[in-house]
Amino acid sequence: MLPVRGRDDRATRAVRLLGTRTAWTPVGDGEFYCPGCGGDRNYQRLTGRRRFTFLGVPVLPRGATGPVVECAACRHHFGTDVLDHPTTRRFSAMLRDAVHTVALAVLAAGGASSRTALESAATAVRAAGFEDCTEDQLAALVEALAADTGRVLGGPCGASLAIELHEALDPLAPHLAPVGRDSLLLQAARIALADGPYTPAERDALATIGAALTICADDVNRLLAAARTPS
Template identity: 75%
Template sequence: MRVCGIRTSWNTVGDGEFFCPDCGGDRNYRRRTGRRRFTVLGIPLFPRGVAGPVIECAACHAHFGTDILDHPTTIRFSAMLRDAVHTVALAVLAAGGTSSRTVRETAVLTVRAAGFEDCTEDRLTDLVEALAADTGRFIVEPGPCGAALAIELHEALEPLAPHLAPAGREAILLQGARIALADGAYSPPEREVLSTVGGALQLRAVDTERLLAAAGTLS
């Protein structure tokens, strides 16, 4: 038997769902705080301060710092990725127009592959027209990529970027590039929008230009 030591008494102060790196998936968690006590022969005698807060996995009981909650759950991550691709597609269509059937078809295939399986050309076109009419939200002059459009892209992409590998961030940019290139070379508004996409994805400007040039060559 251990004669003396420190024992922590834990108290649950909250719960929820998170991505557990030890389990490798979404799990329930308990947010816990504790009090340390010096023990002799298992009997707690003197307080030795507080512990935590910690995040305890309800499945494997591993403890993590509270910053683990900054990582999205698998379900949340999938939704963020789907919404990011959808926003990029709408932004490219808003910049380049929806008159080209090839562009519309490419945008629909891209959005469907991201998870919006019921996406249609009419739905995308209606959204672009609605967003263009709502100048306070999406397209603001001067410039083809106005302040409101840039805000929309940053809101959709910046929270996602830290959780994506470089290849994942590049893939989102290239998906937008393929939509823009479906009817020929980039127009200046399309290039400006795609440059904004690259910046929101935390890609260096030189890398964004390299990827856009490579996409144009492959097309």
């Protein structure tokens, strides 16, 4: 590292004479959640080549750098792992789809014939973003799911339904705070409780939901017990 001062300020002049410069080249773009701005923004993905400069003129290559992600709004650079975080729009869609899938799983486990369970599920799904969802639509979807998989309604959570739950919840779980994961499981539990105590099939479905949300078995049991307590 060059010193910033020296005898007769010679080192200071050397710093001014010598330096480095990075030339950035765009290699992609898109939309991302910018942690600097705190919202969805456009970005460019950049790779760079560094060079030593003499009197501001590039003279010797110093190697490649990057890639980095540059926000189009604040111009800050971030590591490419920032793209792993979903945009606000994408996160909302993931959460909406997760609530819908969870509601169907609980209904398929035993509540599809109960009007109170259907009403509870429809309320949750509408609040998540499917504003036009009705009880009849959910009942029809559960019946179609059973016909498609050959699963008996009210039976244990089958492999196909477990796969659907994991497909909906696995990408979402890392981006939910613990309280958010707990809230989603509690919501599912209250749908199951809308028509009475948990059935074995409902407990099986709720355990699968908890596992997909990376909630440990002890915490799943604690939350299922808490859901039975009136708030």
